[in-house]
Amino acid sequence: MNNRRTQYEIYWEILTYCKTPRLITQVIQRCNLNTKIGQEYLDFLVSKEYLTKTLEKDKTLFTTTPAAKGYMETFMRLYMELFKNTPEFKL
């Protein structure tokens, strides 16, 4: 999906996807990013210690750390709240 997303939405998507170790190419493909932007997002999340880099068979894998839990939960709570108190639609 090439929807217009905010950077925070993309951070959340990356962190959710990297709950199991992922290659940068997998992250870029799954989150529909270009290499440059994808690398920037990953670097930011690594700098926040929300992601760790591990080397496995000459390949760098990104994994979500327990430190990201707070961000992910806050994000989910706020987004779920967007659906509270909204009208139910009828045709």
Next chain:
Amino acid sequence: MNMELDLNSTQTKLQKEMKHFFALTVMSLAFAGIVIAFVVASLTVNIPALRTGDSTMLLNSFSNIVISLIVGYLAFRFLISTAELLSRFDDIKQDDAGETPVSSESITGKIIQLMGLYREERPHIQRMILVSRVAGVCFFANALIQTVLLVINYTGGTLELASGVGGIIVSLIMGLVGFLLPSSFKKYAVCWDQRIVKGNEAEKTIASFLEDSS
């Protein structure tokens, strides 16, 4: 327990809303298809009728052709916009097919996709609302013209009256649908606009959370 209830209520709301939006989009497609069929039928009848020497008939045919062409163009634009929207919406709908029980992550992912879709398709949806209303006005105008012509030209025949009234009723129904469909879309648009605003506020909270955690 509360979190689970919230999750279920959000999931139900989301699914219902997606189902209604999907139905609304399909109805819009059908509406546009019917309108195009009417336009083709109208042109097929009215273009050959331009050869008549009767000035009233000529005016009638000419006005019908002009209205048909305007409505046809609007219906075509409406059809394209709706098909594009439906295609993108269907992609999102298919993503969660068969996932049970639904997790909070998959619901959040769906909300992100829907918000992204709305951010991107907002101009399309606004255009659809406008185009459908204009098409509705054209149908009402057509009904008015047909009524006036029927009153002027009515000679007392039952068949003439039945076909005239039938045409007027069809135009009125199409005009009404042309107004009802965008009002339903408008409800979604208003609701999603509010969500986007609330989402922007949520972003500020998330941004400050990120800053605090550094």
